[in-house]
Amino acid sequence: MENVFDYEDIQLIPNKCIVDSRAECDTSVTLGKHTFKLPVVPANMQTIIDETIALKLAEEGYFYIMHRFQPETRMDFIRSMKNKNLISSISVGVKEEEFDFVDALKQETLVPDYITIDIAHGHSNSVIRMIQYIKEQLPDTFLIAGNVGTPEAVRELEHAGADATKVGIGPGKVCITKIKTGFGTGGWQLAALRWCAKAATKPIIADGGIRTHGDIAKSVRFGASMVMIGSLFAGHEESPGETVERDGKKYKEYFGSASEFQKGEKKNVEGKKMFVDYKGPLSDTLNEMEQDLQSSISYSGGSTLEAIRTVDYVMVKNSIFNGDKVY
Ligand SMILES: NC(=O)C1=CN([C@@H]2O[C@H](COP(=O)(O)OP(=O)(O)OC[C@H]3O[C@@H](n4cnc5c(N)ncnc54)[C@H](OP(=O)(O)O)[C@@H]3O)[C@@H](O)[C@H]2O)C=CC1
Ligand SMILES: Nc1nc2c(ncn2[C@@H]2O[C@H](COP(=O)(O)O)[C@@H](O)[C@H]2O)c(=O)[nH]1
DSSP states (O other), X not given: OOSOOOGGGEEEOOOOOOOSSGGGOBOOEEETTEEESSSEEEOSSTTTXXXXXXXXXXXXXXXXXXXXXXXXXXXXXXXXXXXXXXXXXXXEOOSHHHHHHHHHHHHTTOOOSEEEEEOSSOSSHHHHHHHHHHHHHOTTSEEEXXXXXXXXXXXXXXXXXXXEEEEOSSOSTTBOHHHHHSOSSTTOHHHHHHHHHHHXXXXXXXXXXXXXXXXXXXXXXTTOSEEEESGGGTTSTTOSSOEEEETTEEEEEEEOTTBHHHHSSOSSOOBOEEEEEOOOOHHHHHHHHHHHHHHHHHHHTSSBGGGGGGOOEEEOTTOTTTTOOOO
């Protein structure tokens, strides 16, 4: 593959501004039947989202995807979100019991607005079978399937019935797939996104590797409808990971969904645990992301996210950070 690059190798080129204030720029995005404030979704991981955060995000008009690591709570969760007239968005795996779960949802006529099939290697028959089953049993659910890293995979999952695909194998901050298997999109996630987006006929969620707010605009430029983010959301007061204090400084725990800490055993471990700096309330980050993205839109010469999709860009030799790591 030619022209392989990642987020820090790219700068977007500004166009003449058409707004008088960044506040005029609209960062909203539509996915399925709903419109959300930002093209950003916190990762469906146990140290990133819990029911309290999901409720807050839904109430405030942000997209969310609940993780699948407490499967027994999912029915009640969907019910409670529906009772509050809020969107319901959950994750599933592909093992046998997940087919029973889909049956139970159908039986209870409890149709989640969004279901995400959350599997490491999404280009597989097990995921295709699950897509087909969910689409048969719960046709009104908006179905996101992943994760994948090639155009062939995007085409196959779309063909099986996925309404959106999630792209990113191994670029995550707590990912060790790239090291343990030698495979993935780690180090060239942005180029992989572009490659996949050329094949896609439905929305793509770019997943993993976002390290700065500018990377959100770059993802939109290279074909993402939405961006999934873990590490940048791990350090908040509300984040479910444990808070620890060392030498008077606070940190939050962040671990991979395929880590020993998540699995409770050392089998097929492809994730690690780390501690990220504590950074206060989640609402501050969401507000800052919105302001930064409004600014991105203004630089693109438009007033909506669409304007970013067509801006020119350059590849920057030796990274945009010029040796200064800012994150
Ligand atoms: N985005 C990414 O780069 C990655 C994300 N993850 C995250 O980790 C969590 C666990 O993922 P996952 O292990 O898929 O989920 P599960 O542990 O639920 O495994 C799902 C099924 O897929 C099988 N499976 C898993 N990996 C492979 C593979 N490489 N080839 C063939 N079959 C496979 C498993 O069998 P068996 O275990 O017996 O092989 C199991 O039957 C998810 O939340 C996922 O998103 C994990 C790694 C990479
Ligand atoms: N290879 C692994 N990838 C993982 C694991 N747990 C989660 N993830 C992926 O990372 C992103 C978040 O990336 P970040 O760079 O924003 O922190 C998440 O959405 C998953 O796709 C894991 O154990 N191994």
